[in-house]
Amino acid sequence: MIRILFIFLIFASGVFISANQNPYFDSGQRYQLKLFAKNKKDRSFISNFLHLDSIDGKYVYSTVNQYDFKQAQKYLSKYIVSTTTLNLTKFFPPIDFGHEYPSGDERFHTYKEVVKELNQIGKNFSNITTRFSLGTTVTGRDIPGIRIASKKSLKENKQLPGIFFVGAHHAREHLSVEIPMMMIKMLVENYSKDPKIKQLIDTRDIYFVPMLNADGAMYDIEGRQYKFWRKNRSLNSKGSFGVDLNRNYPFGWGTGGSSKSEGSDIFMGPKPLSEPETIAVKNFIDSHKNINILLSFHTFSELILYPWGGKNSEVGGRDQKVFETMAQTMAKWNNYKPMKASDLYVASGDTCDWAYGDYGIFCFTFELSPSRSAGQKGFYPGAGIIDKVYNANIKPILYLIEKAGNPYEVIK
Numbered sequence: 001m002i003r004i005l006f007i008f009l010i011f012a013s014g015v016f017i018s019a020n021q022n023p024y025f026d027s028g029q030r031y032q033l034k035l036f037a038k039n040k041k042d043r044s045f046i047s048n049f050l051h052l053d054s055i056d057g058k059y060v061y062s063t064v065n066q067y068d069f070k071q072a073q074k075y076l077s078k079y080i081v082s083t084t085t086l087n088l089t090k091f092f093p094p095i096d097f098g099h100e101y102p103s104g105d106e107r108f109h110t111y112k113e114v115v116k117e118l119n120q121i122g123k124n125f126s127n128i129t130t131r132f133s134l135g136t137t138v139t140g141r142d143i144p145g146i147r148i149a150s151k152k153s154l155k156e157n158k159q160l161p162g163i164f165f166v167g168a169h170h171a172r173e174h175l176s177v178e179i180p181m182m183m184i185k186m187l188v189e190n191y192s193k194d195p196k197i198k199q200l201i202d203t204r205d206i207y208f209v210p211m212l213n214a215d216g217a218m219y220d221i222e223g224r225q226y227k228f229w230r231k232n233r234s235l236n237s238k239g240s241f242g243v244d245l246n247r248n249y250p251f252g253w254g255t256g257g258s259s260k261s262e263g264s265d266i267f268m269g270p271k272p273l274s275e276p277e278t279i280a281v282k283n284f285i286d287s288h289k290n291i292n293i294l295l296s297f298h299t300f301s302e303l304i305l306y307p308w309g310g311k312n313s314e315v316g317g318r319d320q321k322v323f324e325t326m327a328q329t330m331a332k333w334n335n336y337k338p339m340k341a342s343d344l345y346v347a348s349g350d351t352c353d354w355a356y357g358d359y360g361i362f363c364f365t366f367e368l369s370p371s372r373s374a375g376q377k378g379f380y381p382g383a384g385i386i387d388k389v390y391n392a393n394i395k396p397i398l399y400l401i402e403k404a405g406n407p408y409e410v411i412k
Helices: 002-021 040-046 066-075 111-124 151-156 175-190 195-203 214-221 276-286 317-334 351-359 383-403 407-411
Strands: 030-036 054-056 059-064 080-086 129-136 142-148 162-166 205-209 291-299 303-306 337-340 362-368
Touching: 030 066, 040 059, 059 066, 066 080, 111 129, 111 142, 111 175, 111 214, 129 276, 142 175, 151 195, 162 175, 162 276, 162 383, 175 195, 175 205, 175 291, 175 362, 175 383, 195 383, 276 351, 291 351, 291 383, 303 317, 317 337, 317 362, 317 383, 317 407, 351 362, 362 383, 383 407
Parallel strands: 162 205, 162 291, 291 362, 303 337
Antiparallel strands: 030 059, 030 080, 054 059, 129 142, 142 205, 303 362
16 A cells, blocks of 8 residues: 555656646636736737636626746736636546535536436427437547427428527536526427427527536536636647637637647637537538528626628628617517627637538527626625526527527518
8 A cells, every 4th residue: 555655646746747848837826917908909819818807897807727827928918917716626537526506606507417317308208309429539539419399290391491599608607507408308398388488499499508618627526626717628739628619610710819738728629620529510410501690698797799800891781770679579578688709809719700600500608697707706606696697688589599590681
């Protein structure tokens, strides 16, 4: 026993020394940065190095890993107002390596719970649901999805207008899993009770993938300890882990607001669609030509975003009017701020620019609650917020399902 412990300590020490010499090694340390950014130009420059978690007037906040913190010190020193060290994780995590949320947050779904619940819904509501796998993650997990559509209507119609909902591109955004999970349950349970819900399910082809980045999401809670993990769990060429899936799509890839450095939380990947998760999304869209609307759930800031995100220009024409009209309509219900994504800051390679730019799909991003935060509560607001956020977004989501029939009717 002593010999085994001795060998382990030698091995661990060797890894620790080697890791400390590797600039891409993630020790688990996180930093909260407050930066001065007087306008969009400043925000867009900062976004080449950091993801901006929250904007409050002329200040922006970003929770960063050790690599990004050093990059910020090197390239953004004139913008940094204050730095707070967040002692949330340790190099040696707790012995409990299970995937469960920290105490008090157990209501959030683990990957296994998502799979189990979707399987049960598929069995209980087999007349209107079909379970499917979008693909697999880096580590080989199935990416669980569920289709909601009347099987009777599908037999009678060759194709119904489609809509695609996806959550958890980013690992630490656990609330982005809960809203689609609750909407799935609400839709199927009300099919036989609510005429409006029945009409929607009878006339639409509705797809949900609540947890795209299952590997990252489960790593973020491993040992019942939040890690502020953002990316997936790809092993990169220089020994770091993770690609930012929402910077990995091909349209406008690598043209701003992302990083070529694998140590960064906004690492765009070695090439577009380098990740199995983004490839799975592309393959799905390629094989489902009936998808007219896509909604990507994120946290946080209470925003409704639409293209373009990777460039400052507008979509233009009547499509611009569709985006604006739909976003403004939904904002009346959830009280989020509707805006072109790049009005926040430029970020390229994201889901919505790709979905609209390559496929003409009307794509929106919901940045869920809270509205702003300078600390842990932004990404980890607690389970008590779930019902409030869900209730705020029922009408907007039903509206999107309805308008998937013909998005252009909103401007007629």
